[in-house]
Every structure is written in structure tokens, then in C-alpha cells.
Amino acid sequence: MNDKPNGIDVVALSQFAKGVAEDISKRSARFNVKTKWEHQTRSVATVSHYSLGGVEHQRHFEIAADEPTELLGQNSAPNPQELLMAALNACLSVGYVVNAAAMGITVHSLEIETDGELDLRGFLGLDETVNPGYDEVSYAVRLHTDASREEVEKLHEIVTKTSVNLANFSKAIRMVPTLEIREA
Structure with missing residues (x-):
């Protein structure tokens, strides 16, 4: 198997x-995202850490967001x-x-x-x-x-x-x- x-x-x-x-003490999971506006309708969220059972774990991801041009964005991201x-x-x-x-x-x-x-x-x-x-x-x-x-x-x-x-x-x-x- x-x-x-x-x-x-x-x-x-x-x-x-x-x-x-x-x-x-192991039952908690906490997540955090910080988002900064860049320009127009574009922003970038950063994930830098999460906590599992009270222990913080470092990581790094960036998630971009934007609107389509019809909604006044540049269509550069979802x-x-x-x-x-x-x-x-x-x-x-x-x-x-x-x-x-x-x-x-x-x-x-x-x-x-x-x-x-x-x-x-x-x-x-x-x-x-x-x-x-x-x-x-x-x-x-x-x-x-x-x-x-x-x-x-x-x-x-x-x-x-x-x-x-x-x-x-x-x-x-x-x-x-x-x-x-x-x-x-």
C-alpha cells in the first residue's frame, strides 16, 4: 500500500x-496578511508568518491584486x-x-x-x-x-x-x- x-x-x-x-496548547492556528496599496486599484499582500500551536513560523509570499481595466485597474493580477x-x-x-x-x-x-x-x-x-x-x-x-x-x-x-x-x-x-x- x-x-x-x-x-x-x-x-x-x-x-x-x-x-x-x-x-x-496545540489547537490554535493564526494567520496574518498585510496588504499595501501600490497605485490605482493594485495592492500587494504579504504573508510573512503564521502561528501553529503558539509557535510562530516564518515564510514569505506576495499576492498581488488588481482590477480589470473596465473597473479602473491595469488588469495586472486577479x-x-x-x-x-x-x-x-x-x-x-x-x-x-x-x-x-x-x-x-x-x-x-x-x-x-x-x-x-x-x-x-x-x-x-x-x-x-x-x-x-x-x-x-x-x-x-x-x-x-x-x-x-x-x-x-x-x-x-x-x-x-x-x-x-x-x-x-x-x-x-x-x-x-x-x-x-x-x-x-
């Missing part, structure tokens, strides 16, 4: 989950809505591949396509009764495995219940804003 189905070290996953279940959907898709992908591995299911291919429509009147402040965000987002999971239909449906149920970003999309998150004004 393959000890790393889908490239996932199932033994390490099991040990990690056991540690989280048994030790309260826009925030596309990044939001990409984050959902990436989280779901991790869920499918890792949980499939834990279930002994080999994933041959996986594709997730997400779609949502906005009413720009809300974003532009033209109608205060219009939601500036999505009222509905749909996603299609295209999964190829050798598993039975019942096993794949169980996998889908597990991922639907445990995906962090699906949970974030599905319910309101309490936001805690702070405004820091720098004097000229």
Missing part, C-alpha cells in the same frame, strides 16, 4: 490530529473577488485530497469551479438596499477516483463539514475593525 496517497503523509496527519485532540474564490477552491482542494488520503482513496484528478454574481449598485453605493457582496455562490467539484460512489459521497460530506473557507463563506464572521489615521 502507498504510504503517501495523493502525496499526503497519512501517518504524520494522524499524529498531528492526535496531538491537537490531546493537547489544548481581482479581490477572484482571489476570494481561489481561496475557497484551494481550501476545498486540500480538504478533498487530504481526507481522500485518510480514507485510502487515490485522487486521479480534481477540479473545482466557483461562480458568483454581484450587483454593482451595492459596491458603487448607488442603492443602499443592494448587498455589495454575493447573495449566492455556486461551486462544482469534478473529482476522478477509483472509489465507489458511496465513498466519494462520504468524502464530499466530510469536506463540506470541515472546510474552513466553506464555513467562512457560509456564515457571517464577526469582524473587528480598527482605523489608525496617520497625520500628515
Whole structure:
């Protein structure tokens, strides 16, 4: 038997989950992103660290965002809505591949396509009764495995219940804003 189905070290996953279940100090994961505006509608987010179980880990990634030219940008990067959907898709992908591995299911291919429509009147402040965000987002999971239909449906149920970003999309998150004004 393959000890790393889908490239996932199932033994390490099991040990990690056991540690989280048994030790309260290992239950926390904290992520941080700092975004700086560059010009026009372009910004660059920097990921420099995360904390797992109270231990900070350094890393460095930059994620650019921009709007298409029709929305006054330079079309130099995905826009925030596309990044939001990409984050959902990436989280779901991790869920499918890792949980499939834990279930002994080999994933041959996986594709997730997400779609949502906005009413720009809300974003532009033209109608205060219009939601500036999505009222509905749909996603299609295209999964190829050798598993039975019942096993794949169980996998889908597990991922639907445990995906962090699906949970974030599905319910309101309490936001805690702070405004820091720098004097000229």
C-alpha cells in the first residue's frame, strides 16, 4: 500500500490530529496578511508568518491584486473577488485530497469551479438596499477516483463539514475593525 496517497503523509496527519485532540496548547492556528496599496486599484499582500500551536513560523509570499481595466485597474493580477474564490477552491482542494488520503482513496484528478454574481449598485453605493457582496455562490467539484460512489459521497460530506473557507463563506464572521489615521 502507498504510504503517501495523493502525496499526503497519512501517518504524520494522524499524529498531528492526535496531538491537537490531546493537547489544548496545540489547537490554535493564526494567520496574518498585510496588504499595501501600490497605485490605482493594485495592492500587494504579504504573508510573512503564521502561528501553529503558539509557535510562530516564518515564510514569505506576495499576492498581488488588481482590477480589470473596465473597473479602473491595469488588469495586472486577479481581482479581490477572484482571489476570494481561489481561496475557497484551494481550501476545498486540500480538504478533498487530504481526507481522500485518510480514507485510502487515490485522487486521479480534481477540479473545482466557483461562480458568483454581484450587483454593482451595492459596491458603487448607488442603492443602499443592494448587498455589495454575493447573495449566492455556486461551486462544482469534478473529482476522478477509483472509489465507489458511496465513498466519494462520504468524502464530499466530510469536506463540506470541515472546510474552513466553506464555513467562512457560509456564515457571517464577526469582524473587528480598527482605523489608525496617520497625520500628515
